[in-house]
Amino acid sequence: xxxxxxxxxxxxxxxxxxxxxxxxxxxxxxxxxxxDTSHWEDQEVWVTSGHxxxxxxxxxxDTSYTVTQGYWENSTKNVWVSSGYTASxxxDTSHNVWVSSGYxxxxxxDTSHYETRYRTVxxxxxxxxxxxxxxxxxxxxxxxxGKMWDYPDTKYTGIIxxxxxxxxxxxxxxxxxxxxGQQGAWVTFKTYYxxxxxxxxxxxxxxVWVSSGYTAYxxxDTSHNVWVSSGYxGSKxxDTSHWETATNKRWVDMSYTVTQGYWExxxxxxxxDTSHYEYKAVWVEDGFYTxxxxxxxxxxxxxxxxxxxxxxxxxxxxxxxELNVSWKVDNSNLSEGEEEKEIVRIYIYQDICRFNxxxxxxxxxxxxxxxxxxxxxINTITKFDYSGNEESILHIYLYAQNGExxxxxxxxxxxxxxxxxxxxxxxNSDANTWLGGNNYGKFEF
Amino acid sequence: xxxxxxxxxxxxxxxxxxxxxxxxxxxxLLGFVVDIGRAFLYKEEINKACMVAAxxxxxxxxxxxxxxxxVNRLADNYPDxxxxxxxxxxxxxxxxxxxxxxxxxxxxxxxxKYIEVYxxxxxxxxxxxxxxxxxxxxxxxxxxxxxRIK
Numbered sequence: 001x002x003x004x005x006x007x008x009x010x011x012x013x014x015x016x017x018x019x020x021x022x023x024x025x026x027x028x029x030x031x032x033x034x035x036d037t038s039h040w041e042d043q044e045v046w047v048t049s050g051h052x053x054x055x056x057x058x059x060x061x062d063t064s065y066t067v068t069q070g071y072w073e074n075s076t077k078n079v080w081v082s083s084g085y086t087a088s089x090x091x092d093t094s095h096n097v098w099v100s101s102g103y104x105x106x107x108x109x110d111t112s113h114y115e116t117r118y119r120t121v122x123x124x125x126x127x128x129x130x131x132x133x134x135x136x137x138x139x140x141x142x143x144x145x146g147k148m149w150d151y152p153d154t155k156y157t158g159i160i161x162x163x164x165x166x167x168x169x170x171x172x173x174x175x176x177x178x179x180x181g182q183q184g185a186w187v188t189f190k191t192y193y194x195x196x197x198x199x200x201x202x203x204x205x206x207x208v209w210v211s212s213g214y215t216a217y218x219x220x221d222t223s224h225n226v227w228v229s230s231g232y233x234g235s236k237x238x239d240t241s242h243w244e245t246a247t248n249k250r251w252v253d254m255s256y257t258v259t260q261g262y263w264e265x266x267x268x269x270x271x272x273d274t275s276h277y278e279y280k281a282v283w284v285e286d287g288f289y290t291x292x293x294x295x296x297x298x299x300x301x302x303x304x305x306x307x308x309x310x311x312x313x314x315x316x317x318x319x320x321x322e323l324n325v326s327w328k329v330d331n332s333n334l335s336e337g338e339e340e341k342e343i344v345r346i347y348i349y350q351d352i353c354r355f356n357x358x359x360x361x362x363x364x365x366x367x368x369x370x371x372x373x374x375x376x377x378i379n380t381i382t383k384f385d386y387s388g389n390e391e392s393i394l395h396i397y398l399y400a401q402n403g404e405x406x407x408x409x410x411x412x413x414x415x416x417x418x419x420x421x422x423x424x425x426x427x428n429s430d431a432n433t434w435l436g437g438n439n440y441g442k443f444e445f
Numbered sequence: 446x447x448x449x450x451x452x453x454x455x456x457x458x459x460x461x462x463x464x465x466x467x468x469x470x471x472x473x474l475l476g477f478v479v480d481i482g483r484a485f486l487y488k489e490e491i492n493k494a495c496m497v498a499a500x501x502x503x504x505x506x507x508x509x510x511x512x513x514x515x516v517n518r519l520a521d522n523y524p525d526x527x528x529x530x531x532x533x534x535x536x537x538x539x540x541x542x543x544x545x546x547x548x549x550x551x552x553x554x555x556x557x558k559y560i561e562v563y564x565x566x567x568x569x570x571x572x573x574x575x576x577x578x579x580x581x582x583x584x585x586x587x588x589x590x591x592x593r594i595k
Contacts, residue, residue, distance in 0.1 A: 303512030313508045355595055387594045415511075415593065419503035421496045422559050422588035431517040431556045432593035 036287040037397075039351065042359045043282045050273040057268050062261040070253040079246040084239040092231040102221040110213040121204050124166065124197045131160050131167075131193040140187055142177040147186075149173055152194075164199035281359055293341060293404035295329040297443045299396065301412070304439040308416040309383035318383055321412075323348065323365065326377035327398055342372040345399040348380065352388035352414055361386050365394075372401060387416030390435055406445040410438065476572020484568045484581040487541045491564050492585040494535035499562040499589025501530040502548070506591065517591060519554045527562055540569045544582070559590040 150170040157166050172190040179185035300323070307319035325348065331340050348365040365382045394412040399405045413435035505523040510516050527548050537543065545565040552558040567580040 305512050305515045307508070307512065311508060313512070319508065319512070389595070417504065417506075417591050417593050419500040419589055419591050421500060422590050424586060424588065426551055426559050426561070426588050427590055429558065430552070431558060432591065433517055434511055434515040434593070437515050 038283060038285045038287060039362070040281040040360045041284045041362070042279050044277050045280045045282070046275065047278045048275045050271055050275060052269045053272045054267050055270050056265060058263050058265055060261055061264045064257060064259045064261060066255060066257045068255045070251055070255060072249055073252045074247065074249050076245060076247045078243045080241065081244045082241045084237055084241060086235045087238050088233055088235050090231055091234040094227065094229045094231060096225045097228050098223065099226050100223045102219055102223065104217045105220050106215050106217050108213055109216050112209070112211045112213060115208050115210045116205055117208055118203045118205050120201055122199060122201045125200050127165075127195055127198045129165070129195040129198070131195070133191045133193065135188050135191060139189060140174055140176045143174045144177045144180075145175040146189075147173055147175075148192075155196075160193060160195070165193070165195040166197040167193045167195040169193060279359065293329065293398070293400050293406045294333070294445060295327060295406070297328075297396065297398065297406065297408050297445065298326040298440065299408065299410070299443065300324040300326075300440040302439060305434040305436045306384065306412060306414050307434075308387050308414055309385060310416065320381050320383045323380045323382065323394075324377060325380075325396055326375075328375045329400070331374060339402070340374065341400045341402070341404060342374050343370060343376060343398050344372045344401045345369050346378055347397040347399070348395065350382070350384070350394045350412060350414075351392060352384065352386050353391040354386050354388055358386075361388070384414045386414065388414045408443045408445070410441060412436065412438075473572070473575065476575065480568075480570045480573045480578075480581065483540070483571075484583055487566065487568050488583040488585055491535055491541075491543075491566055491583065492587060494531045494533075495562040495564050495585055495587035496589070497534045498527045498529075498531040498548075499560050499587045501589075502527045502560050502562070503557070503589040503591040516555065517557065519550060519557050519560075523550075523560070524548060527560075531562070531564070542567050557591070559588045562587050562589070 148170055149172075150168075152168045152170075155166055155168055157164065159165070160167075170192040171188045172192070173186040174189045175186050179187070302322045302324075306321045309318040309320065311319045313319055325346065327343050329341050329343060334340065345368065347367045349367070350363045350365060352361040352363060354361055363382065363384060366378060366380050370376060370378060390411050390413045392411065392413050393409050396408040397405055398408075415434045415436065417432070502519075502523045505520045505526045507518045507520045510518045528546070531546060535543075543564060543566045545563075547563045549561040549563070550557050551561060563584070563586045565582065565584050567582050569580050570578055573579075573581075
C-alpha cells in the first residue's frame with residue numbers, strides 16, 4: 001500500500017517537473033515537425049489518347065473471268081534454212097607503198113653590189129665679209145679727229161661667229177681733245193675684221209663595190225611508190241541458205257478474258273492517335289522534419305506594387321522588386337546546454353499564379369547559405385518575367401544549423417499591362433489600378 | 446423583217462460623236478476614283494499612325510506613382526510620345542499635309558479611361574483640279590487604353 005502511494009506520488013511529481021521544463025511561450029515541442037514544401041510544378045506528361053474513326057473506303061471487286069478455247073491448225077509455210085560451208089582462198093594484199101625521201105641541197109646566193117658612200121672635205125673658199133667690233137661702249141667726248149688704220153698685210157686665222165676665217169684688221173681710232181699731249185692719245189673706237197677666206201666643210205660622194213652573199217638550202221624530193229607483194233590464205237563462208245516448204249501443226253488459241261467488276265463501298269475503323277505531350281501541374285510532395293525555431297523576421301519590400309521587367313521606370317530601367325529580409329532569432333528560452341540557434345541558410349522564392357490558367361511559375365529569389373548568425377539580413381533584387389494574380393505567394397524560409405526552419409509567406413501579385421485600341425465609342429470604365437500594395441511586415445515565429 | 450429605212454452611210458460618224466461626248470466624262474470619273482482612292486489610302490495610313498500613337502501614349506504611365514501608390518496616372522511626357530509615334534508611323538509626303546493633330550485624355554490624367562488621338566489632313570488632288578477641287582480633307586480618330594493583364 002505504501003509502495004503504491006509512493007509510486008503515485010513520484011509519478012505526479014515527475015509529471016509536474018516535466019511540464020515546467022518546457023516553456024509554453026516557446027512552443028517547446030520536443031518532437032520535430034513536418035515542414036511541407038509541396039508545390040505544384042509544371043511537368044511535361046505524355047497523354048495517351050485516341051479514338052476509332054469510321055472511314056468510308058472504296059475498293060474494286062474484280063469478277064473478270066477467262067474463256068479458254070481454240071483449235072489445231074495444219075499450216076504450210078516457207079521456212080528459211082540457214083546453211084553454208086567454209087572455203088579457203090588466197091587473199092591478195094599486194095599494194096603500193098609511198099616512200100617519202102629527199103635531201104637538202106646547198107647553193108650560194110651572191111648579194112655583192114655597188115654602194116654609194118659619203119665623206120666630208122674641209123677647204124677654204126674666198127669671201128668678202130667684214131665684221132665690225134666696237135671696243136668702247138660709246139664714242140668718247142670732245143673728239144677732234146678720227147682716222148682709219150689699215151693693216152692688210154698682216155693676215156690672221158680665227159673663228160668669228162662659229163666659222164673659221166682668214167682676215168686682216170683695220171682700226172678706227174679717235175683723238176679726244178683731253179688726250180692731246182699724252183702718251184697713247186689715240187683711242188681705238190672700232191676694230192674691222194676684213195675676211196678674205198672662210199673654211200667650208202662639204203660631203204663628197206663616191207661609189208664602192210661591196211662583196212657579200214650567203215649559203216641557202218633547198219629540198220630535193222626523191223619520194224616514190226614501191227609495189228609490195230603480199231597476201232595470205234583465208235577462209236570464206238559460202239552461204240547456201242535457202243527457202244524450204246515446211247508443214248506443221250499449231251494450236252490456235254481463241255481464249256479470251258471478260259473484264260468486269262464493280263466498286264464496293266465498305267466502312268473501316270481507323271485508330272486516330274491523338275497522343276501528345278501536355279504540360280500539367282503536378283503536385284510534388286516535398287518537405288522535411290524540423291524542430292521549432294523562434295524569433296522575428298522583418299520583410300521590407302520595395303516598391304509596394306510590383307511590375308514585370310518588361311516595364312521601364314523613369315530611368316528607363318527594368319522594373320524590379322527589392323526585398324530586404326532581416327531576422328533575429330530568439331534564443332532566450334533555450335534549455336540548458338542547448339546550442340544557440342543561428343540562421344545558416346535562406347530560401348526565398350515566389351510562386352507566380354499566372355493569369356488565364358497558365359500555371360504556376362516558380363521564381364527563386366535567393367537560395368543559399370548565409371553567414372551563420374542570430375541576427376542578420378539579406379538584400380535581393382528580383383525581376384519578374386510574368387505577371388501573376390493575388391494568389392501569387394512570396395515564400396521565405398529561414399533554416400537554422402540543426403534543420404529548424406521558419407516559414408513566412410505573403411501575397412505578392414506581379415502587375416503587367418498592355419495597351420489596346422478601342423472602338424470609336426471609347427470606354428466608360430475607370431483606368432485599371434494595380435494589385436498588391438504591401439511593402440513590409442514584421443513576422444514572429 | 447428587214448428595216449428598209451436603215452442606211453449605213455447616213456449613220457457614219459455617230460460613234461465618234463458619242464465617244465467625243467462621253468470620253469471627258471469617263472476621264473473625269475476615272476480621276477474622281479483615283480483621287481478618292483488616294484485619299485482613302487492616306488486616311489488608312491494616318492489612322493494606323495493614330496492608333497499606334499494612342500496605344501503607346503496609353504502605356505506611358507507614371508511608373509513611380511504606379512509602383513508606390515498603385516494608381517494609373519499618365520506621365521507628363523505622354524504628348525511627346527503621341528507625336529513621336531505618330532510621326533514614326535506616318536512619313537509625310539508632299540501630297541498629304543497634316544493640318545491638325547490633337548489628343549484628348551478622357552476623364553483625367555489621374556484616371557485615364559482612354560486617350561483619343563485625332564488627325565486632320567489635306568490630300569492634294571491630281572485629276573479633280575480640273576473641276577477646281579484642289580484637295581480632299583480627311584479626318585481620322587483612334588482611341589487607346591491601358592489594360593492590366595488579368
